[in-house]
Amino acid sequence: MSEQRIKIRKAVETDLSDIVNVWKGNIKTINTASDIADLFHSFEKYFFVAVYTDTAHKDTNREWFEDEVIGFVGGAIRRGHGHISGIAVDREYRMKGVGKWLLQVVSAEFLADGFDRVTLEVRKSDTGAITFYEKLGYKRSYIVKRYYADGEDAIVYEKKICAQEED
Numbered sequence: 001m002s003e004q005r006i007k008i009r010k011a012v013e014t015d016l017s018d019i020v021n022v023w024k025g026n027i028k029t030i031n032t033a034s035d036i037a038d039l040f041h042s043f044e045k046y047f048f049v050a051v052y053t054d055t056a057h058k059d060t061n062r063e064w065f066e067d068e069v070i071g072f073v074g075g076a077i078r079r080g081h082g083h084i085s086g087i088a089v090d091r092e093y094r095m096k097g098v099g100k101w102l103l104q105v106v107s108a109e110f111l112a113d114g115f116d117r118v119t120l121e122v123r124k125s126d127t128g129a130i131t132f133y134e135k136l137g138y139k140r141s142y143i144v145k146r147y148y149a150d151g152e153d154a155i156v157y158e159k160k161i162c163a164q165e166e167d
């Protein structure tokens with residue numbers, strides 16, 4: 001696959017069902033489609049999608065189509081700082097820099113709006129996501145006991161962002 005076939009753009013209303021699918025298909029959550037739609041409508045400015053820019057092709061084990069959503073990030077403003085409500089990349093497109101790119105894009109949007117601190121919660125057991133966030137400079141802040149509906153603890157991570165984020 002050529003990464004040049006992927007671009008990141010602002011999410012629009014017609015992306016919402018794809019965002020819901022990627023969110024629910026990749027993140028262990030009890031968020032309903034309606035919860036995700038509420039977040040989207042409250043913070044649309046901070047939602048971005050990674051999409052194809054090519055016509056139909058088969059370079060993974062299924063066909064993908066132009067402008068098909070392969071990842072998203074959903075940002076929000078919470079208590080005066082940026083917050084990552086959700087981020088996911090389709091399994092077939094992970095480990096290619098798409099997640100990092102999505103976080104960089106939403107962080108730039110936060111910064112442009114004057115928010116230089118970003119927080120997020122991650123499941124204590126989610127070692128993959130934890131490595132991802134730590135590689136991108138997020139620092140462990142504190143634990144919220146039984147944060148998730150199934151009783152798992154969340155680790156809150158945060159990062160101070162600046163204009164000169166390296167690639």
Ligand SMILES: CC(C)(COP(=O)(O)OP(=O)(O)OC[C@H]1O[C@@H](n2cnc3c(N)ncnc32)[C@H](O)[C@@H]1OP(=O)(O)O)[C@@H](O)C(=O)NCCC(=O)NCCS
Pocket residue numbers: 026027085086087088089090093094095096097098099100101121122126127128129131132133135
């Ligand atoms: C977490 C997630 C968004 C990462 O997206 P991605 O596109 O695969 O990440 P990238 O390719 O941009 O990775 C950036 C860096 O993190 C590392 N990384 C990413 N996922 C990793 C994993 N599971 N294990 C170890 N390292 C990982 C990459 O190796 C890369 O490191 P490098 O800069 O040294 O090369 C993706 O794995 C995903 O959608 N997971 C399921 C949903 C989820 O867990 N969301 C977060 C919790 S809400």
